[in-house]
Amino acid sequence: MSIHSAEIICVGTELLMGNTLNTNSHFLAQEMVSLGISSYRQIVVGDNEERLAEQIKESAQRADLVIMTGGLGPTTDDITMAVAAKVAGRELVFDEDSFHDITEYFRKMCRNMPKNNRKQAMLPEGCTIFKNHNGTAPGAMFDYACPSEQDPDRIVKFVLLPGPPSEMTMMFNEEVRPVLEKMSDTKFITQFVHLFGIGESEAAERIGDLIDSQTNPTIAPYAAEGECFFRITQRVEKNEEEKDLISPLIAVMKERFGQCIYEIGTRPLKQVAFDMLLEKEMTVCFAESCTAGMVSSEFVDIPGASNVFMGSVVSYGNKVKSNLLGVSDDVLDNLGAVSRECAQEMAEGARKLLGTDIAVSITGIAGPTGESATKPVGLVYLAISDKNGTEVKEVHLSGNRMRVRRKAVLHAFNLIRMRLS
């Protein structure tokens, strides 16, 4: 049989109560995409027999594959295996090998096996068993006869996986994925186009003709904080030869967006800036006021940052701006700390103080307080200074204190990108 569609059911009251963030759906969704299996729904239900059974039947009506995670534990409220088996009309039978694995697991940990773990070796008759290398609960796959009007012999695949992400992901990658690959007819190739300095709606408008006319590949716009990106997805059927339908679209997008495109792929803006600095063997430092270290901290997320990043001065108070960075009292007193001139002197001062090739400064009003008639919340000045001189940029950023600061951080990285490209 071949699988075209899937639904993902995550079972667990802790998910319904919001005690646990549901990363399993996220992981499995990505896997389905790469397998070319369309997933139209993700569902979370609690450890409740009636609702779970109802949900499994519902999903089976719609999808060829129903993946369930969670509720395979040893306690009485772990019911997923029993409920799914019941829906499929299968008995749970004791599996010797699985029981052996479970006892082995406890032996290795030098712990006695609680009696109720035996329950985890009770599996639906005739199922495919998936081993759990990170825990005790084995997974299982089995068929459910779910006739439809079009197909009276319709079969739906049930796949049950443990809830803890470390157990689930390992089991999926090692045991489930190879099985599903054989069952999928389609493959999806995706590419991302990342833009900075243009809003989602304006960007979507500018290539509206492409978005509307395309069926394969498809183009979908997404808004991220302070930036936006397009996902281009090409569908390739199994026995169809693989043509590159994506590059021509990207060529058009390059024409329309020009410098706004900072990455075709998956590198974040800071990584793009870092790679440019590394390639040009240039060092950088930052002088941060309203961002107060966020630019430096974000930049250092990149392993190897020390190759280009020397350090920074967080000049939050004006004293630090004047004493350390040498911003003139004239500027601070007459034009204020949030001004083109202050940004310029901060960048130049930092470059001198820290002896780097490039220095970037950020000063602005993040809010909620501190705004004036001429200087609204969201007004930010950034400067970039190198041996060729200093360039200042004025931006107006929306959102609360945190968002203004986050967007300012992106502008700082973009300033490096623009200067070096």
Add this chain to the structure above:
Amino acid sequence: MSIHSAEIICVGTELLMGNTLNTNSHFLAQEMVSLGISSYRQIVVGDNEERLAEQIKESAQRADLVIMTGGLGPTTDDITMAVAAKVAGRELVFDEDSFHDITEYFRKMCRNMPKNNRKQAMLPEGCTIFKNHNGTAPGAMFDYACPSEQDPDRIVKFVLLPGPPSEMTMMFNEEVRPVLEKMSDTKFITQFVHLFGIGESEAAERIGDLIDSQTNPTIAPYAAEGECFFRITQRVEKNEEEKDLISPLIAVMKERFGQCIYEIGTRPLKQVAFDMLLEKEMTVCFAESCTAGMVSSEFVDIPGASNVFMGSVVSYGNKVKSNLLGVSDDVLDNLGAVSRECAQEMAEGARKLLGTDIAVSITGIAGPTGESATKPVGLVYLAISDKNGTEVKEVHLSGNRMRVRRKAVLHAFNLIRMRLS
């Protein structure tokens, strides 16, 4: 009407494709719990009219309240408002005020409003409108007549919220929650006890007797990054008199955890440190190596930080440690940048350089590289210096680069708390 049950529908192909982690369900689930509204299902569907409409009807059959997030954007694939309105048999009508807010939003950002943003001001007739202070899409609440066998006049509430978490959470907290509170029969009083310096399981074990014996209030332990907390939840029926059952429990917890408790309430550790500094009218600065500005940046999230925070030096490279902070070459050459002595000289140097009452320094090995036989990844030294002297703390932190740095940040704030309490 009163609301007992809810279903949460998150709309977005980016969720189905696994491009975005679904934090909205997680947030809303927690809110439902605190509102005393049972939520039995969370669903994710794509931007597909037919499936979305089907899902909304399905959920409305089961729940008094259907909360939808996402798909309120300006682009053509943003269809949630239109589909939900259609299901409820309501026309979309142009709302002057919302349109004004949207145009204002763009004006503030000095950007022209793209034509298609007008669409976001088209809202279901007679709906309650929720303002969006972090974006353009307003939210909405309206009734859907959904008769059941038991109740032919059954009404279901639809609540539609934008998808970006920063917009959704702010809108929910400020505008939606107060409305829902009036509609719930049960009230939940919650109190939080925050601990630092003890793991979740050990903490839970230490009050295991309380956790097991309590039914109302309930005590639930949560692990947060580098810390843990307990949520104490007391259930009060609407017409039941309100007794304080929580304080006695907190008294016991204080006995058992002592100094580990940094907050009874909701203040994060950094806020506790900030409030202590403010009360004692002391100023602070940071000297950051492995955290590279994260401590400063986190601290400045607190509005009014400028009252106590002057600035920081991000001394990532050793040159900056010696040139700016005056760390001796002897220490750097013989003991290394990750050493008690370096932390001490960084803190003392920063305090002198920036002229603050207190200085805190952080230097450590965040990984993935840079470890040695004697200095494993996760080894971090922190120092706090004031007029009475300098105190150095050695900690060993687990996790990847980002987690080690995040935990180090918390230790920096905790150092201030311990020093001032």
